[in-house]
Amino acid sequence: MRSPSEERDDRAMTHSHTPQTAAAEVAAAPSLPSGDGDRFTVFxxxxxxFASGHYLALRDFPAAxxxxxxxxxxxxxxxxDPEGVWTFYATTPGPLSCARYFSSATSVDAVQCPIETHWDDDYTLTVTIPEKLRWTVAFRATPTTRLLSRIGTTLPERAWTSSSALGVIGRSAGMLLGAGQIRLAGASPNGQRFRVAPKQMWEVCASHAELDGVDLGSVAPLRxxxxxxxxxxxQRGLGVVGQARFSQAANAALART
Structure with missing residues (x-):
């Protein structure tokens, strides 16, 4: 059963009409999902x-x-990168960042560095790692993302904690969005079990990124x-607001710092 604060959070997210507004609301009043283990609120x-074989993702956690x-x-x-090598940049040290779940999937040490975000307008976000990355992302709402957001903000909390329900939601979302396979529950490379609850969603309609001065090119699915x-x-750019849970794993690999 959801707590009153979680009910209020979902009602607030239902009325967020733009990604900028939704991100600002989550940042202003973040609340962690119930349960044990590591828990997050995220935009x-x-x-x-990218057609060049590069791939980028952003996580902005106002609470963890x-x-x-x-x-x-x-x-x-x-x-x-196009060779499949992952690098995880974060504003916190490796053990206190996403690398605590994913470091064993790469030979590259986690990088601690400043990461700046700026909204150019309600639907356009610029992400900057000084002297490393400049990445602009434009979002839009579509009939499919509106439908999934409406479902996401009204589902009972038990659906977001059920691996079987998350399996159905992920498969359906992947098919409806044309985004390939989406798995919202499973095991991370470092051994923790994850459950992800994307409660609001937008499609990325345009993007431009330069990494180390190199243009990453046009947006397109990977081979x-x-x-x-x-x-x-x-396989398609998606902006989300939601929550996530990662269980503790006794045999989890240590994050590289």
Missing amino acids: GVMGLP SFLPPSIPGYRSVWHR TQARLGDFRLP
Whole structure:
């Protein structure tokens, strides 16, 4: 059963008409999902593939249960190069970032660095890693994303904690969005079990990214869909607001710092 605060959060997200508004609301009043293990509230770009073979993703966590009180949240940019090598950038050290779940999937150490975000308008976001990355993303709402957002903000909490329900939601969303396979529950490369609840969604309609001064080119699906453990990176750019849970894993690999 959902708590009154979770009910209020879902009602608030239902009335968020733009990604900028939704992201601002989550940042202003983040609430963690109930349960044990690591828990997050997040706005981000679930993933974006480029015809050049590069892949980018953004995670902006205004709240994460494992962070000390001195660190209220963190940002992370994920990059996959055309050879399939992943690099995880974050504003926090590796063990306090996404690398704690995904580091064993790459030979590259996690990178701690500033990550800046700026809304150019209600639907356009610019992400910057100084002297490294400049990435602009334009979002739009479509009939499909509106439908999925309406479903996401009204589903009972038990659906977001059920692996079988998440399996059905992920398969349906992937098919409706033309985004390839989407798995909302499974195992991360470092051994933790994840459950992801995307409660609002927008399609990426345009993007331009330069990494180390190199233009990553046009947006297009990868020849083979990228994956990290059981987590599938979508073959179409998607912006999301939602929550996530990762269980503790006794045998989880240590994140590289």
